[in-house]
Amino acid sequence: MITPTIGPIIETHDLGRDFRVRDGLRRRTVVAVDRLSIRVEPGEAVGYIGANGAGKSTTIKLLTGILMPTRGTVATCGLRPMADRRRLAREVGVVFGQRTQLWWDLPVRDSLRLLASIHALGRVAERERTDELVERLELAEFLGTPVRQLSLGQRMRAEVAAALLHSPRLVILDEPTIGLDVLSKQRLREFLIAERSRHGTTLLLTTHDMGDVERLCDRILLVDRGSLVYDGTLAGLSRTVGAERVLVVDLAEPTPDLADVPDTRHLGSEAGGMRQRLAFDPESTTAARVLASLSDRAELVDLAVEEPEIEEIVRRIYASRR
Amino acid sequence: MRTYLRLFVAGFRRQSTYRLAAFGGLVANTAFGLLKVALLFAAVRTSGGELAGYDVAMMSSYIWISQGMLGSVNLTGRTEIADRIRTGDVAVDFLRPLDVHLASVTTEVGRAVFALIPRGIPSVVIGALLVGMAVPEDPWAYPLGAVSLLLGIVVSATTVYLVGVSGFWLLETRGVALLYMVVSGFLAGLFVPIALFPDWLRLVATATPFPAMMMYPVDVLSGRVGGAAAVGLVALQVLWLVLTVAAGQLATRAGRRRLEVQGG
Numbered sequence: 001m002i003t004p005t006i007g008p009i010i011e012t013h014d015l016g017r018d019f020r021v022r023d024g025l026r027r028r029t030v031v032a033v034d035r036l037s038i039r040v041e042p043g044e045a046v047g048y049i050g051a052n053g054a055g056k057s058t059t060i061k062l063l064t065g066i067l068m069p070t071r072g073t074v075a076t077c078g079l080r081p082m083a084d085r086r087r088l089a090r091e092v093g094v095v096f097g098q099r100t101q102l103w104w105d106l107p108v109r110d111s112l113r114l115l116a117s118i119h120a121l122g123r124v125a126e127r128e129r130t131d132e133l134v135e136r137l138e139l140a141e142f143l144g145t146p147v148r149q150l151s152l153g154q155r156m157r158a159e160v161a162a163a164l165l166h167s168p169r170l171v172i173l174d175e176p177t178i179g180l181d182v183l184s185k186q187r188l189r190e191f192l193i194a195e196r197s198r199h200g201t202t203l204l205l206t207t208h209d210m211g212d213v214e215r216l217c218d219r220i221l222l223v224d225r226g227s228l229v230y231d232g233t234l235a236g237l238s239r240t241v242g243a244e245r246v247l248v249v250d251l252a253e254p255t256p257d258l259a260d261v262p263d264t265r266h267l268g269s270e271a272g273g274m275r276q277r278l279a280f281d282p283e284s285t286t287a288a289r290v291l292a293s294l295s296d297r298a299e300l301v302d303l304a305v306e307e308p309e310i311e312e313i314v315r316r317i318y319a320s321r322r
Numbered sequence: 323m324r325t326y327l328r329l330f331v332a333g334f335r336r337q338s339t340y341r342l343a344a345f346g347g348l349v350a351n352t353a354f355g356l357l358k359v360a361l362l363f364a365a366v367r368t369s370g371g372e373l374a375g376y377d378v379a380m381m382s383s384y385i386w387i388s389q390g391m392l393g394s395v396n397l398t399g400r401t402e403i404a405d406r407i408r409t410g411d412v413a414v415d416f417l418r419p420l421d422v423h424l425a426s427v428t429t430e431v432g433r434a435v436f437a438l439i440p441r442g443i444p445s446v447v448i449g450a451l452l453v454g455m456a457v458p459e460d461p462w463a464y465p466l467g468a469v470s471l472l473l474g475i476v477v478s479a480t481t482v483y484l485v486g487v488s489g490f491w492l493l494e495t496r497g498v499a500l501l502y503m504v505v506s507g508f509l510a511g512l513f514v515p516i517a518l519f520p521d522w523l524r525l526v527a528t529a530t531p532f533p534a535m536m537m538y539p540v541d542v543l544s545g546r547v548g549g550a551a552a553v554g555l556v557a558l559q560v561l562w563l564v565l566t567v568a569a570g571q572l573a574t575r576a577g578r579r580r581l582e583v584q585g586g
Contacts, residue, residue: 066581
């Protein structure tokens with residue numbers, strides 16, 4: 001039942017939004033989004049990243065017809081979000097990590113029924129889709145529980161079910177894994193991957209979690225102060241800023257600094273050389289190759305690879321621009 | 323249409339989860355009802371058993387019906403939509419393929435109609451048992467009264483919605499809500515019947531939607547106003563309904579363009 005779209009699912013031209021904020025007695029204008037031109041094709045999975053206050057949430061609200069643009073144009077699913085808000089609402093599902101779309105004092109089941117009715121799902125479609133989501137998001141155990149009594153992990157799963165109940169073509173997730181434990185994050189990501197491969201859903205998500213981006217997104221849009229500063233793959237982004245990985249190795253006995261391992265940079269030693277940290281660039285070598293050279297030099301007991309934090313990448317990009 | 327009916331039911335069911343609050347409300351309503359009995363009965367008796375067309379039995383009907391409506395007619399000025407605009411949760415409402423105005427009002431009316439069960443009906447029964455009251459002789463007063471009661475509840479929801487959406491323009495709506503609370507209760511006839519007002523004040527009251535929320539339904543239900551005059555009051559309620567719905571539609575449309583939800 002996915003209607004084929006001709007053209008992009010998201011298209012903006014020089015999109016901008018200002019806010020007027022009170023600064024003591026004076027009012028000043030804050031530019032939340034500026035000259036944003038993006039194009040997302042159906043079926044893409046896009047990570048929309050940037051520091052806090054970079055304009056990510058505002059962009060989402062411009063895309064979905066919640067906020068009116070100050071400048072520029074925006075089309076979502078071929079519709080004008082402000083004018084066609086109600087039609088667009090049938091095509092888009094949004095999860096706000098910080099807000100609930102469930103009815104706080106009603107059981108989860110009632111919220112899902114109400115939303116099915118709001119989206120005018122037929123009885124059969126409602127049952128099939130609800131069953132599918134209940135099974136794949138594992139909602140069965142708390143379907144009868146009022147939302148206010150759910151744990152955060154349970155609530156997020158219910159939120160995702162609520163946003164996806166009407167099988168939207170475009171799913172927008174604003175910080176979907178914020179505050180979730182590792183297992184809940186993992187489950188949610190697996191669900192989203194499955195949903196995408198089954199239904200060809202387009203995904204746009206904002207996140208601070210590198211794991212979300214690595215597992216879910218094949219394209220990254222990076223914003224700084226409301227403007228787009230990078231559009232491409234994650235690997236490309238790491239390349240741009242030279243994101244190094246760090247290999248931490250525990251050795252069997254105290255060892256002098258391993259400064260001569262090819263393609264690595266020795267960062268430091270602890271415990272008299274029993275723990276050493278080596279940085280390497282994943283573009284020029286691999287963790288396996290580094291390990292091979294290491295084991296020629298010392299006996300390894302344990303190891304860990306540290307990923308670059310998304311904040312770190314963002315910070316480096318920002319720094320290079322200022 | 324079916325969707326809005328479901329929202330009505332949802333409002334009804336949500337309210338049903340707050341039983342203790344409903345009981346507390348009933349206790350407060352009854353206590354203030356008895357206070358009104360003491361004051362207003364004394365006023366009727368000192369003026370020789372009749373005051374502006376009210377005898378003691380009719381005054382009792384006025385008191386207990388109006389007290390019973392307090393859980394359903396919003397005379398506090400505080401609404402969920404005001405909170406949702408202030409916190410930005412209204413963003414979620416705009417994500418639904420619904421008319422935000424009608425959805426908000428329908429949910430509020432569902433809540434209000436539910437409140438008749440634990441607060442409205444018991445209040446009238448308690449009053450009738452404690453002090454007795456007048457009942458209408460004309461059988462038409464009952465169905466017409468029910469319609470008038472429902473219209474009163476709906477007009478209250480559509481009017482107070484306007485206070486809530488002033489939040490699109492104002493940073494803080496608590497001042498407006500407070501003003502609404504002071505004015506609406508008085509002009510709706512909560513404290514004394516509007517018939518007891520001086521002429522000029524009665525004129526002011528009838529120029530507002532407030533009597534349509536409480537005074538008119540009480541007049542129709544108690545049988546104080548009957549026949550064609552009662553139909554006239556219901557027609558006046560319909561007029562206020564149309565006006566407030568139109569204002570709500572316009573305000574929502576204009577307010578949406580001004581909405582500022584920053585962050586989150």
